[in-house]
Amino acid sequence: MNFALILFTLLVFSGVLWALDRFVASKRRGVGAKSPWWVEYGASFFPVILVVFSLRSFLVEPFKIPSGSMIPTLLVGDFILVNKWTYGIRLPVINKKIVAINEPQRGDVMVFRFPGDPSLDYIKRVVGLPGDRVEYLDKKLTINGVEMAQKADGDYLHADRLYFSPRYSEKLGEIEHKIIVENESPAFVSQTTPYPFRDNCTYTSRGVSCTVPAGHYFMMGDNRDGSFDSRGWGFVPEENIVGKAFFIWFNFSDLKRIGSFH
Incomplete structure (x- = not known):
């Protein structure tokens, strides 16, 4: 199992969710509205995975x-x-x-x-x-x-x-x-x-x-x-x-x- 590849895949996936939530979805939804739970949940992991991936790599x-x-x-x-x-x-x-x-x-x-x-x-x-x-x-x-x-x-x-x-x-x-x-x-x-x-x-x-x-x-x-x-x-x-x-x-x-x- 290539753990580095798995971690990189998770980084890309969570990064895409984070970018969509911050730069696209936030502009389309109304004030106070929330993103779908799966977008918000996935995007929240991006900073953590980024730090782990950078340290490990x-x-x-x-x-x-x-x-x-x-x-x-x-x-x-x-x-x-x-x-x-x-x-x-x-x-x-x-x-x-x-x-x-x-x-x-x-x-x-x-x-x-x-x-x-x-x-x-x-x-x-x-x-x-x-x-x-x-x-x-x-x-x-x-x-x-x-x-x-x-x-x-x-x-x-x-x-x-x-x-x-x-x-x-x-x-x-x-x-x-x-x-x-x-x-x-x-x-x-x-x-x-x-x-x-x-x-x-x-x-x-x-x-x-x-x-x-x-x-x-x-x-x-x-x-x-x-x-x-x-x-x-x-x-x-x-x-x-x-x-x-x-x-x-x-x-x-x-x-x-x-x-x-x-």
Whole structure:
């Protein structure tokens, strides 16, 4: 379901009712007469829908984390806010950039439209920028020939299943964040789908190596063995970008999770 399209449709419909009521119907009816209830009722929603549509389209948009692919950074049930303008101002619904501001940086947590089905929104971490050579071999991440700094950081407890996973601290660019790696899981990519620029990647028993094409990004989840990401479905084109995730505003299970994250 394209919520942006639904909201835009409601905005247009209520806006038409508001304009008719104010500029046409008000001149035809007598003093003190009222518009039909359905016109008056529909027009009254226009200012509210306009504010919501503008905020959601150009400033911030709320999302809910549906899966564990970004554990330990983001958990299932986290409600997050996404900055819609930091990567440029885009036209609502068609998502076309009209004003360039910043480009995604390595390490950003980004929401984007899934290339395989643009009606779905995904959230992953930016690992590879256009032109980068990204290698994830033997569960070690190397970018342009440089292995990303990684150090052990204890264990992560999966509270829902009561088991521990090794946790590491990894640095991508200027951003240091946590990841979890299942040492007993195989290093090779177990699930792939056909995708554009598939020839840019080489799969082996040790993992995958890819060269990121121009205008695209290579995304990975922080739950390295529990994330279906660019290793399996390819690259994210620039036109699919939605925005940068930056704040957890609620979690019904744990209010301590409210706050910013890396």
